[in-house]
Amino acid sequence: MHYLYYPGCSLKSTGRAYEESLLAVVSALGINLKELEDWNCCGATSYMSIDEKKAFALAARNLALAEESSTDGPAQLMAPCAACYLVLNKAQHVLDDTPELKAQVLDALRAAQLDYTGRVQVRHPLDIFVNDLGLEAVKAAVKKPLQGMKVACYYGCQIVRPYATFDDQYTPMTMDRILQAMGAEVIDWPLKTRCCGGSLTGTIEEVGLRLNYILLHEAKRRGANVIATACPLCQFNLECYQDKISEQNNERIELPVAYFTQLMGLALGISETKLGMQRLFVPVKTAVNA
């Protein structure tokens, strides 16, 4: 199995643990990734609300590069970051739906000797693990089942909304099924796609922290001892403000928040450093053994 890999900025910076664990896991599962050469910023969600043309040209350049580097059939472009995944998907939808904008974007691409015809499939690792590889194959690779781990699977909003490409918009289950296959117990947690506040923690902190408190409190109340995420920003929001949130709400919250690929890696028997476990502020192990 071969895929092009679009890391985006987060997986090279704040979300390094996501990239480290993803690369270790896919290699253990026999999946080949080739990083897209000369990729650029996806523009994230903020750029498109300021200047659509530039924002979608930015995203489309990555799609055009992917198309160029795929010789047989549509390019399969893996985008693990939830925001990148959404933006690349959205660029495809918007370009398909608005011919005028598409013409402008194609003009811009042509200036850089690039072309985009739509032969790219943007894929999320959750989708690939469940639908291409299959749960049976994932399960067969387990070496150390995640016994005692009670996981709240947190998808965030961007993977399933507005485009529910591979999972349900309100109650997605792919991550739940993968981590179940890894031997973990997944808890029933209806907030799995509820907002983490996104950038609100940096702009209107009061609102952002409130949203994160709701998620953490309810996960704890339902017995989770770890939250699994698929989004660098969600991971950052949920993990980094726990002291402040605890103080504000008179409730001690100390819940590890790991990338789902890190938990997969543990089950596949990969060493903790290869999975970037040491980068977590709230260590997973402590919580599990406690």
Added chain:
Amino acid sequence: MSTQSEAPRIGVYICHCGINIAGKVDVAGVAEFAKALPNVVVSREYKFMCSDPGQELIQQDIRELGLTRIVVASCSPLMHEATFRRATAAGGLNPFFFQMANIREQVSWVLLNDAAATEKAKALVAAAVRRVALNESLEKSFVPVNPDVMVVGGGIAGIHAALTLANAGKKVFLVEREPTIGGHMALFDKTFPTLDCAACILTPKMSLVRSHENITMWTYSEVASVDGYVGNFTVKVKRKPRYVKEELCVGCNQCVEACVFKEGKFSDEFNQGLSKRKPVYMSFPQATPSVVQIDPTACLHFRTGKCKQACKAACERGAIDFDQQEEIKEVKVGAIVLATGFKPFDAGRVAQYGYGKFENVYTSVEVERLVNASGPTGGEIHLRDGSAPKAVGIIHCVGSRDDKTNKYCSRVCCMYSLKLAHLVKERTGAEVYNFYIDMRTPGKGYEEFYDKLLKEDVHFIRGRAAEVTDWPMTKSEEGKLTIRAEDTLIGVVRRIPVDMVILSVGLEPRADADDVRRLFNISCSHEGWFLERHPKLAPVNTFTDGIFLAGACQGPKDIPDTVAQAGAAAAEALALIDRGHVELEPNTAFIEEEKCSGCKTCVNMCPYSAISFDAEKFTAVVNEALCKGCGTCVAACPSGSAQQHLFTDEQIFDEIEGVLSYV
């Protein structure tokens, strides 16, 4: 096929249709153009050709100018072909010496550019003029109509249609899939807006169906095949075995008492799974016919072969028959009324409302059973643990007015939600919250009922509910189900903790509507509702003559509308029957025997089994009474011997050449 020796004398009439055509097409220009076409004697334009003066114009020209062929360029033949054929005949010509060019639906209504529209109109007129010269003199044939009628579906629509027809003296076969007639209405306790008892108004009609001398009622039966055509259908009905002799059973229920299962153990379909029944059971006390049935998937005898058959021993009349087999009945009828109803939307498809996940989230149909005096709780409204709810949320538009499920409004949900809100309030005193998008209460006494509810202190929150969840944000939400919704009237997000949630599910076409549609050779709208011939002017007819629609199989409807439509369908069927005969279009296929090689290609292709093979002559033979004029055999015939009246190769080629000569 033209045997015309003299050149035809053609009159051409271009209709303005008010501004429908004239607003786009230069009608005077088209009329002028037509004057120069071959054999055209006169070409005129007129404001409304379908009006009496318009028709008179045609007749006058036939008389005064000796016209032998007529072309009218106006609307679709579906609208007025019959009108102009009549006018042609009234002028003294064979009505088939007429040809219509559609310059409204195919030109003025669909083209944006005036000049292009005028050019296309000219091309179509040129084609019609070329074609009409070859039109033959044809005669319509008449076939008698069988006066018996079949009604498919025994809900309130089918019941009302059957009774209307039977009261008019017609013999009716009523076919119902379930073990009893009554349909969805039999599930309800009260009907809106009058709150009259549903059973009290329905069951007398059910029992009348049972006893009516003109009605043959086949329950637990399905239509297996339909052959023939308007006035002369042959229908095969599959009678499923109920393992009880219907003519002997009197519904005393002694077998049910005696069954080796002492308690009900199997999900009771009629009570929406809210109670358990035995393998031998009657759907509900007033089931009609009042006959029990045995469910072979539950019965010990069928499952293991080792049952002491206590039911059989208990039946003094010997009605239990474990060896009963499926039976096929064949009947001939002249008309068919389809009243196959709807299915409630599957609430599990809207995952965020938690149906199937939270036990106290109910569908409205389930709550109809809960409030019903003969339902699983004897009319008590309580939660799964037996306690009474203190707060109840009713979420409207579940599976309606929603891009992700059904875009249409299901029409009945606002009103039945109000009815349930009233009944819940009345019987439990609970706080009741309605979450609605818009209140839609158009109907006699409906708005007044809404007003009454407002005064009963029922709460109304305008906004589609976002989710039903069990995660609490406050103490008051702990242990409750919380409905989250944006209250769009005050612009805030609200969280309402309740004990019970009622999902007002919309109406959907039955799961097998497409199979039924094929069986009866009718059409469906894209949502899957059976398609009426015209949404305004032929609402109970279908595109297949002799097949009529009644009730919710045509689209969501409440009981008053359903009954009105069922009456209309019965009246249309009566009009057909009492005329005594049907006219058949002479657009039938025929075989030019000298060309036919006897290959039988057409015999197998014909969808109406109208072609047989004459072994002596070694040619195919078309039965004109069965031929529907679909043209399949004409297209398939390798030797060109299969031809069709009104659509001979020469006529079609000339029409095409007419267009091409212009283009």
